[in-house]
Amino acid sequence: MNKSLTRQLLGGFSIPLVTVGFLTLWINYSLIQIDVSKQVQKRAQSIARALEFGTEGLIENGNTLILQRMVQNYETLPTVIEIDIIAPDGNSIIDKRITSNRENHTYKKFYATVLPYLEKATQDGLEATLETTINNKPAILYILPFSSTLFKNIDPQYQNKRGLVIAAIDLQQSQQEAWEIFLTTTVVMVTGSLVISSVMLGLIQVYALRPLNIITKAINASKNRGNIELRESLPNNEISYLADTLITAIAQIQNFEKAKNEELRKINNELAQLSESLELKVIERTAELTNMNTELEVAKEDALDASKAKSLFLANMSHELRTPLNAILGFAQLIIETDDIPEETREQLGIIRNSGEHLLSLINNILIMSRIESNKQSLSLNVFNLSEFLVNVQQIIAFKIREKNLCLLIDNQLDLDSFIKADELKLRQVLINLLNNAIKYTHSGSVTLRIIPDRLNVDYSQDPIGISQTKERTLFFEVEDTGIGISSEDLDNIFQPFFQSNSDRQYREGTGLGLSISKQFINLMGGDISVSSQLEVGTNFKFYISVNYVLNQSLESLKTEATVPQVPRQSSQLKILLAEDNLFNQVITIKMLERLGYSADVVNNGIEALEKLEVQNYDVILMDIQMPKMDGLEATRRILNNSSFKQKPIIIALTANVMEEDRETCFAAGMCQFIGKPVKIEILQGALEQVVSSIT
Numbered sequence: 001m002n003k004s005l006t007r008q009l010l011g012g013f014s015i016p017l018v019t020v021g022f023l024t025l026w027i028n029y030s031l032i033q034i035d036v037s038k039q040v041q042k043r044a045q046s047i048a049r050a051l052e053f054g055t056e057g058l059i060e061n062g063n064t065l066i067l068q069r070m071v072q073n074y075e076t077l078p079t080v081i082e083i084d085i086i087a088p089d090g091n092s093i094i095d096k097r098i099t100s101n102r103e104n105h106t107y108k109k110f111y112a113t114v115l116p117y118l119e120k121a122t123q124d125g126l127e128a129t130l131e132t133t134i135n136n137k138p139a140i141l142y143i144l145p146f147s148s149t150l151f152k153n154i155d156p157q158y159q160n161k162r163g164l165v166i167a168a169i170d171l172q173q174s175q176q177e178a179w180e181i182f183l184t185t186t187v188v189m190v191t192g193s194l195v196i197s198s199v200m201l202g203l204i205q206v207y208a209l210r211p212l213n214i215i216t217k218a219i220n221a222s223k224n225r226g227n228i229e230l231r232e233s234l235p236n237n238e239i240s241y242l243a244d245t246l247i248t249a250i251a252q253i254q255n256f257e258k259a260k261n262e263e264l265r266k267i268n269n270e271l272a273q274l275s276e277s278l279e280l281k282v283i284e285r286t287a288e289l290t291n292m293n294t295e296l297e298v299a300k301e302d303a304l305d306a307s308k309a310k311s312l313f314l315a316n317m318s319h320e321l322r323t324p325l326n327a328i329l330g331f332a333q334l335i336i337e338t339d340d341i342p343e344e345t346r347e348q349l350g351i352i353r354n355s356g357e358h359l360l361s362l363i364n365n366i367l368i369m370s371r372i373e374s375n376k377q378s379l380s381l382n383v384f385n386l387s388e389f390l391v392n393v394q395q396i397i398a399f400k401i402r403e404k405n406l407c408l409l410i411d412n413q414l415d416l417d418s419f420i421k422a423d424e425l426k427l428r429q430v431l432i433n434l435l436n437n438a439i440k441y442t443h444s445g446s447v448t449l450r451i452i453p454d455r456l457n458v459d460y461s462q463d464p465i466g467i468s469q470t471k472e473r474t475l476f477f478e479v480e481d482t483g484i485g486i487s488s489e490d491l492d493n494i495f496q497p498f499f500q501s502n503s504d505r506q507y508r509e510g511t512g513l514g515l516s517i518s519k520q521f522i523n524l525m526g527g528d529i530s531v532s533s534q535l536e537v538g539t540n541f542k543f544y545i546s547v548n549y550v551l552n553q554s555l556e557s558l559k560t561e562a563t564v565p566q567v568p569r570q571s572s573q574l575k576i577l578l579a580e581d582n583l584f585n586q587v588i589t590i591k592m593l594e595r596l597g598y599s600a601d602v603v604n605n606g607i608e609a610l611e612k613l614e615v616q617n618y619d620v621i622l623m624d625i626q627m628p629k630m631d632g633l634e635a636t637r638r639i640l641n642n643s644s645f646k647q648k649p650i651i652i653a654l655t656a657n658v659m660e661e662d663r664e665t666c667f668a669a670g671m672c673q674f675i676g677k678p679v680k681i682e683i684l685q686g687a688l689e690q691v692v693s694s695i696t
Contacts, residue, residue, distance in 0.1 A: 025186055037140070040079070040174045041129055044142035044167040047074050047083065052146045052165045055085055055093075068094050074167075079177070081134050082168040088122065093163070114141060121145045122162050131171065138171040211239040215246065326656070326678040329356045330588035333681055334595060350403075356678070379423045379524060380660065383550055386418045386451070393431050393449075395682065400439050407446040414453050420475065421548040426521040431477070433514040434541050438481035441539070445482030452476040472526065472546040480540040486533040494531055495519045518543075574692065576600035577618040579609045579635065580654070581627045585677070589622065589654070592681045598688065604628075606635025613639060617647045620691055623671065625655040625662070633669045640670040650691050654679065 051070060067085065071094050074083045085093040114132060121128050121143045128143040144165040211234045234240040332353040336346055390410055401408045431449070438447045454474045486494065493499045498512040522529045526546030533539040576593065578600045580586045586602050593600050601618075603609045605627040612618075621639070623632040636651050650673075653666040658676035666674050673687050 024189070036175050036178050037131075037171070039178075040140045040169045040171055041142065043079070043174075044129070044140050044169045045127075045144075047080070047169075048142050048144040048165045048167040051083070051085060051167075052144050055146060055163070055165065079170045079173045080168070081137055081139050081170050082166065084166045086118070086164045086166065088163060090118075114143075117141075117143060118164060118166075121164055125162055134168050137173075139168045140171055141166065141168045208239060211243070215239075215243050218247075219250070324584070325356050327584040327588050329353060329678040330592060330681075332356065334588075334591055337595075378660070380425065380663075381421055382424055383419055383421045384424045386414055386420055387412065389424065389428070390449070390451070393428060393435070396432060397435050397439065400436070401447070404439060404442070406439060406442060406444070409446055409448040411448065411450040414451060419550040421550055422475075422545060423521075423525055426525060427545065430518045430521050430543070431479070433518045434479040437514060438479055438483065438539070438541075441485075442481045442483035445538075447482075448478070448480045450476075450478040450480070452478070473549060474527075474544050475547045476542070476544045478540060478542050480538065482538045485535040485537055485539055486531070487535060491531060491533065495529070574598060574619040574688065575617065577609060577612060577621045577649070578602045578654075579604075579606065579621060579627065579632060580624045581605055582624075585624070589679065589684075592679065592684055595681065596685050596688065606630030606632060606638075609635050610638060610642075613642075613645055613649070617645075618649045619695065620688070621649045621651045622654040622675075623651050625653065625657050625666070633665065636666075636669045636671055650694075652687055652691075 051067075051074075055067060071083050071085070074080055087093050114130070117128050117130060120126075122145060125145045125147075127145070130141050130143075132139060132141050134141065144167075145162040146165060147162050214234060234243055332349045335341060336349045336353065341349075390412060394408065394410060397408070435447060435449065453476070490499075495515050495518075497516040499516075519529050522543050522545060527544040529541065529543035531539065531541050576598055578586065578589055578593075580589060580602065581604050590600060590602065600622070601612065601616075603612055607630045609621065609623070610630075623636060625632040627635075632653070632655070639645060639651065640648060651671045652673040652675060653663075653671045654675050654677070655662065655666070656677040663674050673690070675683055675687060
C-alpha cells in the first residue's frame, strides 16, 4: 500500500507540475515572440525622442560635437544598427555642419529604400515605424520629425521644413537576446521545480507515508490479534490524531460487530424455533382446514339433499293435498251452483269451499316461498290483453265481494284493447293477494283497483309493433280500500315473511306470506311496492312493474304460446278422453264436463290412453301427469310422435303438480294448455272453449 500511495503521490504531483511547467514555458515563449517587436519599437522610439529633445538647442548653439557624442554613445549599444539626424536638405547633421550647400545628397542615396517614408515624414511631420533591412540585417526603423528656426536662418526655402531623427535597431539581435533570456529562465524554473518536488516528497515520506505505513501494518496485524497496537511512534500531527481516531473507531466497530453477531445468533435460533413451530402450526392448520372443508362439503351435500328432500316433500305434499281438495272444492262448486238445494246447505257448502280455497292458498304460498328461498323464481313473459286479464281477476274475487256486500271499482286508464308483455301469472297472484287482503279487512265501503300507465306519448306510426321490446315502460297499480287500516308501528314490517298486523286480532288467519310473496314478485318484475294507511280510514298499496306495450295487430308475431294442432272437425261437440288414475278426480272431472255439456271416456294410465287412441280418435285429452305404468309426459310424447295416429289430439295437462318447472315440462312434452288442481270449472270451460274455437 505504501508503494501504491507513493506512486499515486508522484503521479499526482508530477503530472500537474510538468503540465503547468510546459504550459508556462509555452506561454512565455509566445509572449516573448510577440513582445520582441514591440520592445524593439519602444527602444528605437526612446532613443529617437532622447536625440530629438536636445537636437534643436544644440544645433542653434553650434554644439554639434555634443550631439555627435550622444549618437556615438547610442551606437555602442549591441542592437543599434544606425542612428542619425538629417537636415531638411537630406544631409546628416552628425557628419558636418548645416550649410546652404545642396550638392551633398549622399545620405539620400544611402537610404534609397526608405526615401519615400523620409520625405513623407518631413512633409507631414508624423512619426513612422517600419520593418526593413539595413546593412543586410533585419531592423526596426523609427523616424521622428522635428523643426528648428535654424533651418530658416540658413536658407529661407527651409522655412516650415523639418529635420528627421532616425533610429534603426537590429531585430535579429534582439530576438537572440530574448531567446537567451528564455532559456536561462527555463533552466532556473525547471531546476527549482525539481528541487521543490524533491523536498515535498521527502517531507511527505517522513510525515505522511511512513506514519500511514505504520498504521497499515498495525491494522493488518489486528486481524489476528483482535486489537490495534502501534509499535512505532508517530509524528505529532493530524495523522497521529487520525490514527487515534481510527483505532478507537475500529475498536468500537469490532465491539459492535461482536454484539451484533451475538444478537444475530440469538435471532437465528429464535427464527429456527419459530420456523419449526410455524411448520407444526401450518400442518395442524392445514389438517383443520382439510377437515373443515370435508365437513363443509358434507354439510353442503347434506344441505342440498335437505333442500331436495324439502322440495320433493313440498311437491309431494302439494300433490297429495291438492288431490282431495280437487274433490272437495269441485263437488262444493257443483253443488252450490245447483238451484234446488236449501239455503242453509248452500251456506255450509260455501264455508267448505272458502275453507278449501284458504287451504289451497296456504299450500300455494308455502310452495312459492320455498321457491323464493331457493332462488328458483324466474320470469315467464307472455303477451295478454290487460282488460281481459282484469276481468279474469274480477271473476276470481267476485264471490268474496258479493259475500261481504262490498263495491269493487276497477279504474283502468289504459285503452281497452291494450296488450302488454309481462309475467301474467305472477301479476295475477300479486293482484289477487292485495285484493283479498283489502276485502278481508274492509267491513263496508269499497275496494278500488287502479291501473295507471306511464305518461309517455307513443307514436305507433314510428313504431309499428308498439313500444320497442328493448325499452321497457312502467305500469303503475293501486289497490285502495276503506277498511280498518294498519297501525304505523306495523307498516315497517308489513312485507316481512310470516308477519301479521295487530290492527284487528279477529282477522289473524293465514300464514302471513301473501304480502312478502307479492313484494318478491314485484321486485322480480322490475318494480317495487309501498303502502300508506290510516286507522279506521283505509289502506292504499301502490306498486309498479316494467312491461312492454304491444299493438293488437302485432300479437301473432309476439305470442309464445304452444302451438295447438288443428283437428279437422266442424262441430263443437268434442270427443274427450280423460287420463286420470284417481277415482275421485275421475268422478269430479266427469261431473264438471257434464255440467258444461260435454262427455268423456276415462282411462287410468298412459298405456290405456295409447290403446284407446288405436281404436278411436279424440279431439282432446285431459292428461294427468302422475299415473301408474306410464305417466302423462311419456304418454304425450308417444302420442305426438306416433305416425299411425292420423288425427293428433289436443292434450291439456290436468295435474296437481303446479310448480313452474312442471308447467314448462308439460309444454316441452307437447301439451297445449295447463290446468292445475283443484280444477275450477270456469278455467276448464275456458280451456275447452279455446279448443272449440281453434277447430271450428
